Amino acid sequence: MTESKYTQSTEWPYPVNYGKENEDVADVLILGGGIAGCHAAITAAKRGAKVIVVDKGAVIRSGLGGTGVDHWHLACTNPCSKITPEEMVGLLKKFGDYFYLEFGNGITCYITCKESYDALLDCEKTGVKVRDVDDEFAGASFRDEKTKLMFAYDYENKYCIRVNGGANIKVALYNELKRLGAKIYDHVMATSLLTEGGKQGARVVGATGVNARTGEFYIFKAKSTLLSMGAPAGLWIFSTELAGATLFQEPNLTGEGTAMAWQAGAELTMLERSSAMIASGGFSYPMYGTGNAHNTWYACTIVDADGKEVPWVDRDGKILKTVSERYRPAPGQKTFVYGRMSPSYELWGPTIIPDLPERIMKGEFKLPLYADLPGMPEHERRAIWGLMVGNEGRTRIPIYDRYTKAGFDPDKDMLQANIMPPEQYGFGAWWGAYGPRQWRTGGFAAGGGLAFDWDLKTSLEGLYVAGMTTYAGGDHSVAACSGRYAARKAVKYAQTAQEPVIERKQVDKEKARVYAPVTQKDGVGWKELRAGLCRIMQDYCGEYKSEETLKTGLGWFNSIRESEAATAYARNPHELERTLECLTHITVGEIIMHASLARKASSLPLEFKRLDYPEMDPPEWNKFVTIRLENGDVKVGELPFNYWLLPPNAPKYEENYQKHCDL
C-alpha cells in the first residue's frame, strides 16, 4: 500500500491557492454536468448562448448516468411506439408507477414522453450507437427490421429503446460540449447561489465554487442559472467498510444543489419522502451484479438450488408458459410496467410469482436462487448479458468485464442471487438488498427537490432546474429531456434579462464559510463529522418520526453546526471539499426535518410515518407540501396534485407543452 509513504509528509500534488479568486461570466450557468447538465449545455450552446458548466467531478464521466445507460424510457414518439405521449401520461398519472406515483410530477413526465426519442436521436448524431446496425439481433422479436431499433420490456408497444452503445454515452456528450465551445470547470464544487443584492428570495445572478485540487475560489456571474446537480443522498449511512460499491448513488453525493437553492430562498417540496429503499447502502451487491430478473436483467429465468424453475405469471396470476409471453401485456391490457412496481393492477406486468417469499419459507424453492442465462433463448441471453449489462451504468467494467475475466460465461453459467431473508425476494432487484429501517435513502427517482412550473423555472427568478434536482426527477431519459427543455427556457430568459450584478458582501460571507476548515487544526475530521451527522438522521429522522424527535434532531444539528462542525479541519483541498459536504449534510438534514414537520400526516407512497399522526394519507393531505426560507424563517405552503393542469395552466398536457416548450 502506498498510503503510509504518502499521507503524512508528501506535499499535495497540485498548486494550492486558497481564496484566490477566479471570475467568469455566462449567459447560462449550468451547475452539475451529469446527464441533465450536459444535455442542457448542448442545447443552450446550440442556441447561441455563452455556457459555463461546473461539476464537482469530471464531466466526461460524472453524474448518475455517466457510466452508461441500457434503456431509454418513454420514447413514445419513436416510429414503432404504439403508445402516444397523451396515452402514456394518462396511464402513468392515473395508475402510477415507481417514478410517477401520486407524488410524481406530470411536467417532466410529459416533456419526456414528447422529447425522449428526439433526445436519443441527438445522442446518435454525436456518435452514440443506438441501433443494431451490425444486424447482430436480426430476427429478434424485440428488434424492428426497418429502423433496426431494439426495444425492452413491452415488445408489443415498443416505447422503451435498448441503447446499443450506451456505455460511452457520456463521453459523446462531453465531446459535443467541447465542440460547441461550452466552458467546462471540472473538479469545481459549486458552494452557493448568488442573488441580487445578496437577498434571500431575489433573482439568482450566479454562483460561487471552490476547486477540489487547488482550493481556488470561483465567482460565476450569469444571466440565468440552471441547477442539475443530483438529489440528496447518503445522509443516513456512512461507512467506509460498506459504502462505495454498495451505493446506488455516489458516496460523495450530499445534495449541494438542494442546499444552495434552499439558502437562496427557493421553494422545495417532497423532501420528507424517504425509504429504506433498495441499494440504500451497506448491504447491497454491485448494481446488476448478482442473479435477478429485474430491469437490466428482465425477464431472466430464475431457478432454485435444485435447478427448479420459478414460474412467471401475468397480472392475473396466469402462469406464462413461454419466455416470449414475459414481454407482452396480458390479454386486454394496454401496456405494463415490468413487475409489480406500479401500485395499480392496470399497469402490473409479467413477474416471477409474487408469493415466492412464502414458497421459499415452505421449502418449495431452495436458496440460493440463480439467474439461468443458459436457459434463455439466444437473443434474450445476449440482450441481457451483452446489450444491457454491457451498457448500463456501472456495469461495463465492474460487471461485464470483471466477471468475464473471472470466467463467467453466459452460455454456460447461472449467476447466483445473493442470499436474503425470504421476504426480500418479493421485489426483483435482489442485488439491492434492503438496509435497516432506520437507514433511509432520499432521492432516487421519486424523491424531493425544487418545485417548478411548466418553464422548469423554480420559485426564484433566473433559476431553472432539471434532472434529479427537480422533485420526483426520473431516470436517464427524464434527465436528458428536462435538461434540454430547461435550457431552452433559461436561454430565452437570458436573452432579455438585465445584466447580473454580484453583491460583494455575499461573496465575502461565502468565502469565510468555505475556507473556515483550512484554518482549523484540532477539531474533528470530515469522516467523524459525516458519521455523526448520519447518526442524527438515523435517530431523529428514521422510519418513525414525531414533532418531538424532529425538533430534538434540529436542535442537535444546530448545536453541531456551532460546535464540532465549526472546528472541522481540512488539510488539503480534497478534504476541504469533503468537509463542505458535511456542512451541506447538516443543511439538507435540516431541510428534511422541516419538511417532515410540515407534513402532519403519515403517507404510504411517501413512506412517511409520523407517530403523532399515524393515519395514512388522510384526504386533506393529498397534496404537495412546500417549504422555503424567507428572511431566515421557514415558510410552509402547498401545491395541489396536478397543479400543472390547474389555472393559471391549461387543463390539457399538450396545450401546456405547446405554450411553453419553445421549439
Added chain:
Amino acid sequence: MYNKAYMVPNPMTPNQAIFISPEFCNGCNTCVDVCRSDVLVPNPEKGKPPIVMYPDECWFGGCCVAHCPVPGAIRMEHPLNQRAGWKRKETGEYFRVGMKNPPPPNTRPPVG
C-alpha cells in the same frame, strides 16, 4: 521470511478498489482526470503511476479502467464482501469472482 516490520496506520478501508501495475502504467494520469470522485492523485514523481489516495471514496464505476490507454495497467476489484458467485449449469461446478485458477474467459465482446 523477511524479518523487518514497520509502524504504519491501519488501512483506511478494507477495500483497495483499484490496482495499478507499475510495469505497464505510463504515468499519463488519464485515470486521475476521469475519476468522478478524485480517488486518484498524480504521483509527485513525473511519469510514475498515480497514487490511489482515497480508495474509501471509490464508487466502483470503473471509469479509470475504461479510459486507461494501456491494457492491463489498471484494474478495479470489488471488495471481498461484494464478490459474486455462479454455477455452471451442465456440471454443477461453483465458481466465484476472485477464485484461484478461474475458468478461461468467454472472449465474446459486449454489444455496442
